[in-house]
Amino acid sequence: MRVELYGCYWSDGVVSYSMPQGDKRGNGWEFFDATYDGHWDGELRRGLGQLTDGRTGPDNFKMYHDNDRAQGWVGWRNDSRNQPVEIKFEFDKVREFSAVHIYCNNEFTRGVQVFSQVDTLFSIGGKYYTGEPITYTYMEDKIFETSRNITIKLHHRVGKFVKLRLHFSDRWIMVSEVTFDSGKTINHIQDMYLHRVKTANLYF
Template sequence: MPGAHFKSAFRDASVSRHHDVDPPSSVQSDPHPIPLYLGYDWVGWRNDSLGWAGKPVEMVFEFDTVRNFSAMVLHTNNMYSKDVQVFLQAKVYFSIGGQHFSSEPVQFSYMPDAIMESARDVTIKLHHRIGRYIQVHLYFAMRWIMLSEISFIWGVAERA
């Protein structure tokens, strides 16, 4: 979905398991993000669509230059009474050229919350990994994963 604008009302993005996201139109990559309509617009993936059972949602982010990433923040829904929950696990891979991604991803596990249904920011520390491309795998905790915003905290990558 190059150049996709994730500003439409909720929709099921499960027709395609792999999404190429092209900043800045759909992702905030500014270290100081400005929220736009936070809480109203969602993109959702359903784990039982098109044989997805057990497979993660995959997203690839391309940046204009190589960057030093310290964190990513995902604004995610947790309305578990409607089968929507924060992802169970994330794996984040990095690449300079976009063809080959690191074999050792940053791995993140989220403790499921079955008490508060409110949407929330989930921060994944990226430990100053370097890349121009980021591939993210999100693993389902329930039937749906819903995201409304993704932002990255980054600095300039130093040349060796």
């Protein structure tokens, strides 16, 4: 559930995200999305959780967040999947996107680094992601271990669904928060797309 505090209007537009659940690290460390309010079955579907709660994790990923036992980080281990991590966001309406901000851990001495690459894909209906993805490559940093916010320009691409494909550069990727800069598009863009889909179906 999204709550607006102190009269601050939340306008990000995210209504849910879906992704693999996080992984365990050693004894007693579970980098799960523990506050996720959607469907759990190994894959998290149609809910919201730590990635959109407005709070970022501490630089030391083993510290708890605000003393409430919420670690603040969702983490995935490379050797448990051997493929990029995909996170799919659904928005309230078709939107025009200018940027995405991904808050990442970079404790490289503990095997955690910012992703090596992100592919961003867009869809109107959520089934087909057409067009070339926007690919962003991150320059490895093995000097500073502080967490950081990575901003990726999205060049006014349009969609109701956005998929992020995060590529590993080390054993772990840990993400705390994902936010988007976007604006609602005029309704006729969505209507044009739906008309094309209906027209195409007449020929099958």
